[in-house]
Amino acid sequence: MQVMKNKKCVVLLSGGLDSTTTLFYVLSQKYNPTCLIFDYGQRHKKEIYSAKKIAQYAKCKYYVVKISFPWKGSSLLDTRLPIPKHTDFKKNTEPYLPSTYVPARNIIFLSYAVSLAEVLSAEYIFYGANQIDFSGYPDCRLEFIKSFQKMANIGTGLKLKNKKIKIVAPLINFSKDQIVTLAVKLKVPLELTWSCYQGKRKPCGVCDACRLRANGFKKAGIKDPLTK
Amino acid sequence: MQVMKNKKCVVLLSGGLDSTTTLFYVLSQKYNPTCLIFDYGQRHKKEIYSAKKIAQYAKCKYYVVKISFPWKGSSLLDTRLPIPKHTDFKKNTEPYLPSTYVPARNIIFLSYAVSLAEVLSAEYIFYGANQIDFSGYPDCRLEFIKSFQKMANIGTGLKLKNKKIKIVAPLINFSKDQIVTLAVKLKVPLELTWSCYQGKRKPCGVCDACRLRANGFKKAGIKDPLTK
Numbered sequence: 001m002q003v004m005k006n007k008k009c010v011v012l013l014s015g016g017l018d019s020t021t022t023l024f025y026v027l028s029q030k031y032n033p034t035c036l037i038f039d040y041g042q043r044h045k046k047e048i049y050s051a052k053k054i055a056q057y058a059k060c061k062y063y064v065v066k067i068s069f070p071w072k073g074s075s076l077l078d079t080r081l082p083i084p085k086h087t088d089f090k091k092n093t094e095p096y097l098p099s100t101y102v103p104a105r106n107i108i109f110l111s112y113a114v115s116l117a118e119v120l121s122a123e124y125i126f127y128g129a130n131q132i133d134f135s136g137y138p139d140c141r142l143e144f145i146k147s148f149q150k151m152a153n154i155g156t157g158l159k160l161k162n163k164k165i166k167i168v169a170p171l172i173n174f175s176k177d178q179i180v181t182l183a184v185k186l187k188v189p190l191e192l193t194w195s196c197y198q199g200k201r202k203p204c205g206v207c208d209a210c211r212l213r214a215n216g217f218k219k220a221g222i223k224d225p226l227t228k
Numbered sequence: 229m230q231v232m233k234n235k236k237c238v239v240l241l242s243g244g245l246d247s248t249t250t251l252f253y254v255l256s257q258k259y260n261p262t263c264l265i266f267d268y269g270q271r272h273k274k275e276i277y278s279a280k281k282i283a284q285y286a287k288c289k290y291y292v293v294k295i296s297f298p299w300k301g302s303s304l305l306d307t308r309l310p311i312p313k314h315t316d317f318k319k320n321t322e323p324y325l326p327s328t329y330v331p332a333r334n335i336i337f338l339s340y341a342v343s344l345a346e347v348l349s350a351e352y353i354f355y356g357a358n359q360i361d362f363s364g365y366p367d368c369r370l371e372f373i374k375s376f377q378k379m380a381n382i383g384t385g386l387k388l389k390n391k392k393i394k395i396v397a398p399l400i401n402f403s404k405d406q407i408v409t410l411a412v413k414l415k416v417p418l419e420l421t422w423s424c425y426q427g428k429r430k431p432c433g434v435c436d437a438c439r440l441r442a443n444g445f446k447k448a449g450i451k452d453p454l455t456k
Contacts, residue, residue, distance in 0.1 A: 067295045073347035097385040104343035107383050111339045115332035119301035144383040151379045155335050155372040157325040 009124035015050030019128035024186040035062035044199025075099040085206040106139035130171045176216025191225040237352035243278030247356035252414040263290035272427025303327040313434040334367035358399045404444025419453040
């Protein structure tokens with residue numbers, strides 16, 4: 001991607017490995033980011049704390065937006081539902097939706113990012129989605145991102161200001177181990193990130209987020225500071 | 229439009245004339261609606277009260293979703309900014325953005341509607357937008373709605389359930405007086421609706437929402453119960 005100086009952008013920051021690596025990539029490319037963090041009733045509230053710590057560590061402006069999903073509809077929101085363990089991704093040849101999928105959550109997050117970008121007159125939104133080692137979420141695929149970008153440019157006032165939003169997902173075709181390797185290269189404070197869906201004191205090690213992360217670190221030949 | 233019985237749908241309900249008429253249209257067509265009302269920090273909080281009253285009057289299920297726009301960026305959110313008065317819509321041959329436009333607000337509302345539709349397994353979202361007598365908002369045009377629908381069907385799990393979301397805007401090409409006429413025909417409780425951006429005891433009569441409404445009632449030859 002082209003390097004541009006002092007370009008304002010919005011970065012969706014969950015506090016996980018992917019979005020944090022995206023933020024550090026953005027900084028390495030001399031963008032001027034404002035981070036967007038969501039408190040949406042997630043079970044792993046701990047990630048909000050991580051995201052804030054990371055934004056502060058990186059000396060970035062950030063907003064924490066409090067929203068809610070009164071209808072829940074996901075094991076990430078409804079603590080009565082179990083978080084799936086040991087999903088065999090290889091066995092799932094057909095696309096499937098894990099119970100941790102929050103309906104339209106990332107569409108809402110990106111919509112907020114568009115709102116902030118419009119207010120800041122920023123032309124880039126960075127989104128840490130990746131479609132390789134992921135949990136099967138439909139909103140992490142390139143086809144969706146392109147379609148969202150098109151919609152955002154039709155449905156906002158950006159065109160009237162001669163602006164155009166670009167949704168950039170620099171990790172979209174990265175495998176988890178490539179993300180870990182990039183994170184190390186970019187000096188991401190891995191010890192501040194949080195991926196586990198359970199959000200307890202230590203990562204559970206068995207949820208999809210933990211297992212994808214663990215596989216990535218293992219393949220990259222790097223020790224995860226969280227599981228040391 | 230085809231009449232379908234017992235079809236579940238989500239209706240975006242602001243408590244204004246257009247969304248209320250849309251709800252009553254939906255009921256007349258024997259859909260099974262769940263209303264979605266937003267408490268988003270709007271200056272005219274009174275519309276939330278109206279929307280709830282209307283949903284109750286119509287004996288419909290409803291959710292009030294509390295969200296926020298910490299960056300404001302609109303005179304509907306920032307009470308330090310004045311609400312424009314006496315905008316001359318006819319003079320504006322070029323598209324323009326009034327200060328009451330909330331960046332990406334309707335994109336966020338529709339995204340929430342998609343989330344709820346996915347949880348309810350509803351295939352229709354009704355949106356009271358119209359592109360004739362409107363304030364120039366880019367998210368009230370058919371081109372946007374089509375693009376949003378496409379994005380929603382790519383970015384959610386609906387396809388995996390063999391479902392498809394349809395965003396229906398039955399009033400999209402109605403003028404305000406046609407909406408008033410339809411509202412009367414559908415027995416909409418006009419006295420419960422609220423349009424004024426100021427949200428005081430009585431409609432201000434000079435904001436864009438008041439003036440579009442007043443023109444509609446005048447052209448339709450109907451007395452607005454709110455200004456009697």
